[in-house]
Amino acid sequence: QVQLQESGPGLAKPSQTLSLTCTVSGGSISSGAYYWSWIRQHPGQGLEWIGYIYSSGSTYYNPSLKSRVTISADTSTNQFSLKLSSVTAADTAVYYCASTDCSRIACYGYVWFDHWGQGTLVTVSS
Amino acid sequence: EIVLTQSPGTLSLSPGERATLSCRASQTVSNSYLAWYQQIPGQAPRLLIYGASSRATGIPDRFSGSGSGTDFTLTISRLEPEDFAVYSCQQYGSSPFTFGPGTKVDIK
Secondary structure: OOEEEEEOOOEEOOOOOEEEEEEEEOOOOOOOOEEEEEEEEOOOOOEEEEEEEEOOOOEEEOOOOOOOEEEEEEOOOOEEEEEEOOOOHHHOEEEEEEEEEOOOOOOOOOOOOOEEOOOEEEEEOO | OOOEEEEOOEEEEOOOOOEEEEEEEOOOOHHHOEEEEEEOOOOOOEEEEEOOOEEOOOOOOOEEEEEEOOEEEEEEOOOOHHHOOEEEEEEOOOOOOEEOOOEEEEEO
16 A cells, blocks of 8 residues: 655745655555645644645645645656745644545545655744 | 534543544535544544545444535444544545544543
Protein backbone atom coordinates (compact mmCIF):
# COMPACT_ATOMS: atom_id res chain seq x y z
CA GLN A 1 0.00 0.00 0.00
CA VAL A 2 0.98 3.61 -0.42
CA GLN A 3 3.24 5.14 2.23
CA LEU A 4 4.07 8.83 2.51
CA GLN A 5 6.83 10.69 4.33
CA GLU A 6 7.17 14.44 4.70
CA SER A 7 10.55 16.16 4.83
CA GLY A 8 11.81 19.71 4.99
CA PRO A 9 12.96 22.44 7.34
CA GLY A 10 11.19 22.65 10.67
CA LEU A 11 11.74 26.39 10.84
CA ALA A 12 10.86 29.15 8.41
CA LYS A 13 11.39 32.89 8.77
CA PRO A 14 8.53 35.35 8.37
CA SER A 15 8.02 36.56 4.78
CA GLN A 16 10.02 33.66 3.39
CA THR A 17 8.82 30.57 1.52
CA LEU A 18 8.06 27.33 3.32
CA SER A 19 9.08 24.28 1.28
CA LEU A 20 8.19 20.68 2.05
CA THR A 21 8.52 17.44 0.14
CA CYS A 22 6.51 14.24 0.37
CA THR A 23 8.18 11.01 -0.69
CA VAL A 24 5.80 8.33 -1.89
CA SER A 25 6.52 4.61 -1.74
CA GLY A 26 4.37 1.66 -2.68
CA GLY A 27 2.96 3.42 -5.71
CA SER A 28 3.81 5.81 -8.52
CA ILE A 29 2.61 9.40 -8.29
CA SER A 30 2.07 9.51 -12.05
CA SER A 31 0.08 6.32 -12.47
CA GLY A 32 -3.52 5.58 -11.84
CA ALA A 33 -6.17 7.84 -10.43
CA TYR A 34 -4.45 9.21 -7.38
CA TYR A 35 -4.76 12.63 -5.81
CA TRP A 36 -1.83 13.87 -3.74
CA SER A 37 -2.70 16.46 -1.10
CA TRP A 38 -1.24 18.72 1.52
CA ILE A 39 -3.17 19.32 4.74
CA ARG A 40 -2.12 21.25 7.83
CA GLN A 41 -3.14 21.36 11.47
CA HIS A 42 -2.53 24.40 13.59
CA PRO A 43 -1.52 23.60 17.18
CA GLY A 44 -4.50 22.29 19.11
CA GLN A 45 -6.88 22.94 16.22
CA GLY A 46 -8.66 21.20 13.39
CA LEU A 47 -7.35 20.23 9.98
CA GLU A 48 -7.14 22.51 6.95
CA TRP A 49 -6.89 21.24 3.39
CA ILE A 50 -4.28 23.18 1.42
CA GLY A 51 -4.56 21.66 -2.04
CA TYR A 52 -3.80 18.70 -4.26
CA ILE A 53 -2.06 17.61 -7.41
CA TYR A 54 -3.62 14.91 -9.55
CA SER A 55 -1.65 12.09 -11.14
CA SER A 56 -2.08 13.92 -14.46
CA GLY A 57 -0.32 16.95 -13.01
CA SER A 58 -3.30 19.25 -12.62
CA THR A 59 -3.60 21.15 -9.35
CA TYR A 60 -6.36 22.57 -7.20
CA TYR A 61 -5.92 24.79 -4.17
CA ASN A 62 -7.92 26.04 -1.20
CA PRO A 63 -9.04 29.52 -2.27
CA SER A 64 -7.97 30.93 1.09
CA LEU A 65 -4.34 30.00 0.37
CA LYS A 66 -4.34 29.93 -3.43
CA SER A 67 -2.33 33.13 -3.90
CA ARG A 68 0.56 31.74 -1.84
CA VAL A 69 0.55 28.00 -2.63
CA THR A 70 2.26 25.92 -5.27
CA ILE A 71 2.09 22.12 -5.34
CA SER A 72 4.27 20.31 -7.83
CA ALA A 73 5.41 16.77 -8.55
CA ASP A 74 8.67 15.15 -9.58
CA THR A 75 7.99 11.81 -11.20
CA SER A 76 11.70 10.95 -11.37
CA THR A 77 11.93 10.90 -7.58
CA ASN A 78 8.30 9.94 -6.90
CA GLN A 79 7.85 13.01 -4.75
CA PHE A 80 5.48 15.91 -4.60
CA SER A 81 6.15 19.24 -2.97
CA LEU A 82 4.52 22.19 -1.26
CA LYS A 83 5.68 25.78 -1.45
CA LEU A 84 3.92 28.37 0.68
CA SER A 85 5.15 31.90 0.20
CA SER A 86 5.13 34.98 2.43
CA VAL A 87 4.69 32.96 5.59
CA THR A 88 3.72 34.45 8.94
CA ALA A 89 3.37 33.02 12.43
CA ALA A 90 -0.17 32.00 11.44
CA ASP A 91 1.35 29.39 9.14
CA THR A 92 2.94 27.55 12.07
CA ALA A 93 1.37 24.10 11.94
CA VAL A 94 1.92 20.40 11.47
CA TYR A 95 1.92 19.77 7.74
CA TYR A 96 0.71 16.42 6.41
CA CYS A 97 0.86 14.95 2.95
CA ALA A 98 -1.93 12.56 2.07
CA SER A 99 -3.25 10.53 -0.83
CA THR A 100 -6.58 9.50 -2.26
CA ASP A 101 -6.95 6.35 -4.33
CA CYS A 102 -9.68 6.92 -6.88
CA SER A 103 -8.89 3.83 -8.96
CA ARG A 104 -11.95 1.94 -7.69
CA ILE A 105 -14.27 4.85 -7.02
CA ALA A 106 -14.45 7.81 -9.37
CA CYS A 107 -13.61 10.95 -7.42
CA TYR A 108 -13.89 13.71 -10.04
CA GLY A 109 -11.71 15.84 -7.80
CA TYR A 110 -13.83 15.43 -4.68
CA VAL A 111 -11.45 13.78 -2.28
CA TRP A 112 -11.16 12.24 1.12
CA PHE A 113 -7.77 11.13 2.39
CA ASP A 114 -7.01 7.45 2.78
CA HIS A 115 -3.28 7.49 3.46
CA TRP A 116 -1.32 10.06 5.43
CA GLY A 117 2.28 10.86 6.19
CA GLN A 118 3.31 11.15 9.82
CA GLY A 119 3.32 14.94 9.64
CA THR A 120 6.05 17.50 10.15
CA LEU A 121 5.93 20.56 12.39
CA VAL A 122 6.90 23.81 10.74
CA THR A 123 7.39 26.81 12.97
CA VAL A 124 7.48 30.31 11.51
CA SER A 125 9.70 32.51 13.62
CA SER A 126 12.56 34.93 13.22
CA GLU B 1 -17.42 27.37 2.43
CA ILE B 2 -19.18 24.63 4.35
CA VAL B 3 -18.60 24.87 8.10
CA LEU B 4 -18.75 21.61 10.05
CA THR B 5 -19.79 21.55 13.71
CA GLN B 6 -19.17 18.50 15.84
CA SER B 7 -20.86 17.56 19.07
CA PRO B 8 -20.23 16.91 21.79
CA GLY B 9 -16.82 18.46 22.17
CA THR B 10 -15.83 15.72 24.58
CA LEU B 11 -17.49 12.38 25.21
CA SER B 12 -16.53 10.51 28.37
CA LEU B 13 -17.36 6.82 28.19
CA SER B 14 -16.17 3.47 29.50
CA PRO B 15 -14.79 0.60 27.42
CA GLY B 16 -17.62 -1.51 26.06
CA GLU B 17 -20.03 1.42 25.85
CA ARG B 18 -21.57 2.81 22.68
CA ALA B 19 -20.35 6.15 21.31
CA THR B 20 -22.48 8.38 19.11
CA LEU B 21 -20.77 11.36 17.53
CA SER B 22 -22.50 14.08 15.54
CA CYS B 23 -21.30 16.20 12.61
CA ARG B 24 -23.54 18.97 11.33
CA ALA B 25 -22.87 20.97 8.17
CA SER B 26 -23.81 24.59 7.52
CA GLN B 27 -25.07 23.57 4.06
CA THR B 28 -26.11 20.32 2.40
CA VAL B 29 -23.14 18.06 1.75
CA SER B 30 -23.47 17.00 -1.86
CA ASN B 31 -23.73 13.28 -2.57
CA SER B 32 -23.14 12.58 1.15
CA TYR B 33 -19.46 13.19 0.55
CA LEU B 34 -18.60 13.01 4.24
CA ALA B 35 -15.61 11.24 5.79
CA TRP B 36 -14.63 10.45 9.36
CA TYR B 37 -11.11 10.21 10.76
CA GLN B 38 -9.61 9.01 14.01
CA GLN B 39 -6.58 10.83 15.40
CA ILE B 40 -4.51 9.77 18.36
CA PRO B 41 -2.47 12.66 19.81
CA GLY B 42 0.89 12.94 18.09
CA GLN B 43 -0.18 10.76 15.19
CA ALA B 44 -1.63 11.36 11.75
CA PRO B 45 -5.37 10.99 11.17
CA ARG B 46 -6.64 7.59 10.05
CA LEU B 47 -9.54 7.29 7.62
CA LEU B 48 -12.49 5.39 9.09
CA ILE B 49 -15.47 6.18 6.89
CA TYR B 50 -16.00 7.80 3.48
CA GLY B 51 -19.16 8.47 1.55
CA ALA B 52 -20.93 8.89 4.89
CA SER B 53 -21.26 5.14 5.47
CA SER B 54 -18.53 3.16 3.69
CA ARG B 55 -15.87 1.72 5.96
CA ALA B 56 -12.29 2.17 4.83
CA THR B 57 -10.06 -0.83 4.31
CA GLY B 58 -9.19 -2.60 7.55
CA ILE B 59 -11.61 -0.66 9.74
CA PRO B 60 -13.46 -2.87 12.25
CA ASP B 61 -17.20 -3.19 11.83
CA ARG B 62 -17.84 -1.65 15.25
CA PHE B 63 -17.38 1.67 13.41
CA SER B 64 -20.35 2.78 11.35
CA GLY B 65 -21.41 6.00 9.69
CA SER B 66 -24.80 7.30 8.71
CA GLY B 67 -26.60 10.44 7.67
CA SER B 68 -27.22 12.68 4.71
CA GLY B 69 -27.90 16.31 3.89
CA THR B 70 -26.55 18.31 6.81
CA ASP B 71 -26.58 15.74 9.63
CA PHE B 72 -24.16 12.86 9.95
CA THR B 73 -23.32 10.40 12.72
CA LEU B 74 -20.39 8.18 13.57
CA THR B 75 -21.23 5.29 15.87
CA ILE B 76 -18.76 3.07 17.68
CA SER B 77 -20.84 0.13 18.86
CA ARG B 78 -18.57 -1.06 21.68
CA LEU B 79 -15.56 1.02 22.64
CA GLU B 80 -12.24 -0.77 22.74
CA PRO B 81 -9.27 0.72 24.66
CA GLU B 82 -7.62 1.79 21.39
CA ASP B 83 -10.71 3.79 20.34
CA PHE B 84 -10.13 6.61 22.83
CA ALA B 85 -9.02 9.37 20.49
CA VAL B 86 -10.21 12.47 18.63
CA TYR B 87 -12.67 11.98 15.78
CA SER B 88 -13.05 14.52 12.98
CA CYS B 89 -15.45 14.74 10.08
CA GLN B 90 -14.58 16.13 6.65
CA GLN B 91 -16.84 17.15 3.80
CA TYR B 92 -15.61 16.84 0.25
CA GLY B 93 -18.82 17.64 -1.57
CA SER B 94 -17.74 21.17 -2.35
CA SER B 95 -14.53 23.11 -2.41
CA PRO B 96 -12.80 24.02 -0.25
CA PHE B 97 -12.89 20.66 1.48
CA THR B 98 -13.33 21.34 5.18
CA PHE B 99 -12.95 19.53 8.47
CA GLY B 100 -14.81 19.73 11.73
CA PRO B 101 -13.06 20.70 14.98
CA GLY B 102 -13.24 17.17 16.36
CA THR B 103 -14.86 15.25 19.19
CA LYS B 104 -12.59 13.84 21.86
CA VAL B 105 -13.63 10.45 23.21
CA ASP B 106 -11.96 9.91 26.53
CA ILE B 107 -12.09 7.30 29.25
CA LYS B 108 -14.66 7.89 31.95
